[in-house]
Amino acid sequence: MSRASTxxxxxxQMRCGEDPDANVAKALSMAREAxxxxxxxxxxxxxxxxxxxxxxxxxxxFALAEPVPGPTTEAFAALAxxxxxxxxxxxxxxxxxxxxxxxxxxxxxxxGYAGKYRKMHIPDDPRYYEKYYFTPGDLGFRSFDTGAxxxxxxxxxxxxxxxxxxxxxxxxxxxxxxxxAIGWHxxxxxxxxxAQHDAWELAQRxxxxxxxxxxxxxxxxxxxxxxxxxxxxxxxxxxxxxxPDGRVLVRGPAAEEAILRLDLDRAAIETARVGWxxxxxxxIDAYEGITRRFGTx
Amino acid sequence: MSRASTxxxxxxQMRCGEDPDANVAKALSMAREAxxxxxxxxxxxxxxxxxxxxxxxxxxxFALAEPVPGPTTEAFAALAxxxxxxxxxxxxxxxxxxxxxxxxxxxxxxxGYAGKYRKMHIPDDPRYYEKYYFTPGDLGFRSFDTGAxxxxxxxxxxxxxxxxxxxxxxxxxxxxxxxxAIGWHxxxxxxxxxAQHDAWELAQRxxxxxxxxxxxxxxxxxxxxxxxxxxxxxxxxxxxxxxPDGRVLVRGPAAEEAILRLDLDRAAIETARVGWxxxxxxxIDAYEGITRRFGTx
Numbered sequence: 328m329s330r331a332s333t334x335x336x337x338x339x340q341m342r343c344g345e346d347p348d349a350n351v352a353k354a355l356s357m358a359r360e361a362x363x364x365x366x367x368x369x370x371x372x373x374x375x376x377x378x379x380x381x382x383x384x385x386x387x388x389f390a391l392a393e394p395v396p397g398p399t400t401e402a403f404a405a406l407a408x409x410x411x412x413x414x415x416x417x418x419x420x421x422x423x424x425x426x427x428x429x430x431x432x433x434x435x436x437x438x439g440y441a442g443k444y445r446k447m448h449i450p451d452d453p454r455y456y457e458k459y460y461f462t463p464g465d466l467g468f469r470s471f472d473t474g475a476x477x478x479x480x481x482x483x484x485x486x487x488x489x490x491x492x493x494x495x496x497x498x499x500x501x502x503x504x505x506x507x508a509i510g511w512h513x514x515x516x517x518x519x520x521x522a523q524h525d526a527w528e529l530a531q532r533x534x535x536x537x538x539x540x541x542x543x544x545x546x547x548x549x550x551x552x553x554x555x556x557x558x559x560x561x562x563x564x565x566x567x568x569x570x571p572d573g574r575v576l577v578r579g580p581a582a583e584e585a586i587l588r589l590d591l592d593r594a595a596i597e598t599a600r601v602g603w604x605x606x607x608x609x610x611i612d613a614y615e616g617i618t619r620r621f622g623t624x
Numbered sequence: 625m626s627r628a629s630t631x632x633x634x635x636x637q638m639r640c641g642e643d644p645d646a647n648v649a650k651a652l653s654m655a656r657e658a659x660x661x662x663x664x665x666x667x668x669x670x671x672x673x674x675x676x677x678x679x680x681x682x683x684x685x686f687a688l689a690e691p692v693p694g695p696t697t698e699a700f701a702a703l704a705x706x707x708x709x710x711x712x713x714x715x716x717x718x719x720x721x722x723x724x725x726x727x728x729x730x731x732x733x734x735x736g737y738a739g740k741y742r743k744m745h746i747p748d749d750p751r752y753y754e755k756y757y758f759t760p761g762d763l764g765f766r767s768f769d770t771g772a773x774x775x776x777x778x779x780x781x782x783x784x785x786x787x788x789x790x791x792x793x794x795x796x797x798x799x800x801x802x803x804x805a806i807g808w809h810x811x812x813x814x815x816x817x818x819a820q821h822d823a824w825e826l827a828q829r830x831x832x833x834x835x836x837x838x839x840x841x842x843x844x845x846x847x848x849x850x851x852x853x854x855x856x857x858x859x860x861x862x863x864x865x866x867x868p869d870g871r872v873l874v875r876g877p878a879a880e881e882a883i884l885r886l887d888l889d890r891a892a893i894e895t896a897r898v899g900w901x902x903x904x905x906x907x908i909d910a911y912e913g914i915t916r917r918f919g920t921x
Contacts, residue, residue, distance in 0.1 A: 467910055489787075522871060533786070533827050603823075609745075619794065
């Protein structure tokens with residue numbers, strides 16, 4: 328494990344077009360640029376290989392899926408090995424005929440494929456019809472021991488669940504990485520857009536505070552039309568890194584592609600956790616109700 | 625239960641002096657003013673009956689404790705009955721010789737004493753030596769069905785624990801109330817003050833988002849010297865109410881007493897929870913690790 332005092336990270340915020348091969352080529356190119364620039368952990372946005380196909384329920388989209396590990400992880404594994412860089416790569420996983428997951432693979436430098444996380448919390452809202460495509464993950468919450476240190480991987484909708492962040496941090500993760508595809512319904516952006524984005528950012532900053540760790544959220548950008556009608560999603564970009572005290576250290580632009588680079592100070596984790604020792608005082612004798620749905624039913 | 629479409633609430637942010645009787649008299653007077661103004665839920669700050677005595681470990685301070693219910697709840701119960709208002713009253717509870725809790729009582733209008741919550745998470749940091757004074761709560765996390773609707777009560781350090789907010793909300797609480805006594809060490813305010821306050825506020829706003837509920841934090845204000853030496857705590861006031869989407873609806877001043885009044889729109893709870901249906905998708909089959917301390921030890 329690398330225990331250098333700083334961890335150089337990079338977030339690849341990108342626009343995703345119609346052609347999967349072109350998207351992968353762009354992601355590889357941007358990740359290469361980040362790795363060549365010295366990043367030891369490079370994070371890609373959710374399902375970057377394609378448009379965000381969950382805007383509609385269409386069985387043709389299952390053809391986009393692939394095994395994990397599979398062709399795309401192999402392409403990124405080569406890059407990971409070349410620069411000895413850790414990559415978090417979000418993919419549409421085909422596990423068996425009719426069985427698919429929203430998965431993130433970890434490619435750990437010269438050590439290669441380190442494992443995968445299958446998105447545990449699956450949303451289903453207008454234009455985010457993920458329950459049609461993805462079976463909820465069955466690998467639990469995971470921290471990966473990588474050349475970049477212990478990295479926890481979660482995906483998008485997981486962002487809203489403090490349980491997910493906590494369980495991943497309790498496994499040792501010092502950085503929580505959230506590949507994401509979230510945006511505004513163009514019809515409601517004016518009324519709700521700012522409040523929605525604020526809530527999204529603060530929920531994740533709070534995970535950093537509660538767990539004394541870094542949080543990295545990587546979002547796509549650009550407008551993708553709704554294939555079933557008018558409107559669509561304007562992905563809001565604004566990928567960011569939150570420090571263990573909750574401050575936003577870097578935030579990407581809303582409407583443009585960007586590679587965000589930052590050196591994470593590992594000592595800030597210890598400083599935060601010793602300064603406000605939340606982990607010391609958890610009432611693990613009194614949390615069993617977390618596994619209940621609601622009330623006393 | 626009142627199911628009016630709005631819930632008028634008031635937060636009593638106050639300075640606490642040397643004389644407990646004077647502090648109680650002031651708290652009663654401010655709460656009366658709030659109730660007379662129409663508030664149906666009035667919240668007082670943590671341990672308002674005295675200076676924040678936990679700045680030092682001194683057995684003489686145990687004399688400040690009283691039974692709950694007891695003399696102070698009786699005084700507030702009279703006020704609660706007069707205006708049929710729900711009050712959240714934080715007290716230093718004497719349970720038995722040598723056994724004390726940091727407790728918040730709920731006085732429910734004409735129905736009187738509704739019960740108490742004993743602070744579950746007890747801090748212990750320089751000038752916050754609470755582990756010396758308070759046994760951790762043994763009543764679990766609680767929502768109270770009151771004339772003001774279902775009200776969850778937590779106390780200060782609990783603010784940092786998403787588990788506490790979640791478990792209280794899962795019992796039906798639509799408003800989480802956090803009596804608080806938090807401030808800056810005057811020696812570190814310049815360097816850390818803003819980041820500390822930001823983290824405190826965002827952690828609680830995130831509870832509102834994650835649970836689709838209101839959060840009310842009531843802090844004391846004013847400087848209280850460290851009885852054992854130089855310096856002391858400058859309580860940072862800034863009591864606030866967060867909406868179910870995480871927005872801060874009202875925020876008190878830092879250095880002055882204030883009664884903050886606000887009408888909470890109950891419909892915003894349903895709107896938030898239906899718009900972003902986090903409760904629907906919780907992975908209760910996968911959260912059992914929350915009851916473990918850390919790692920796999």
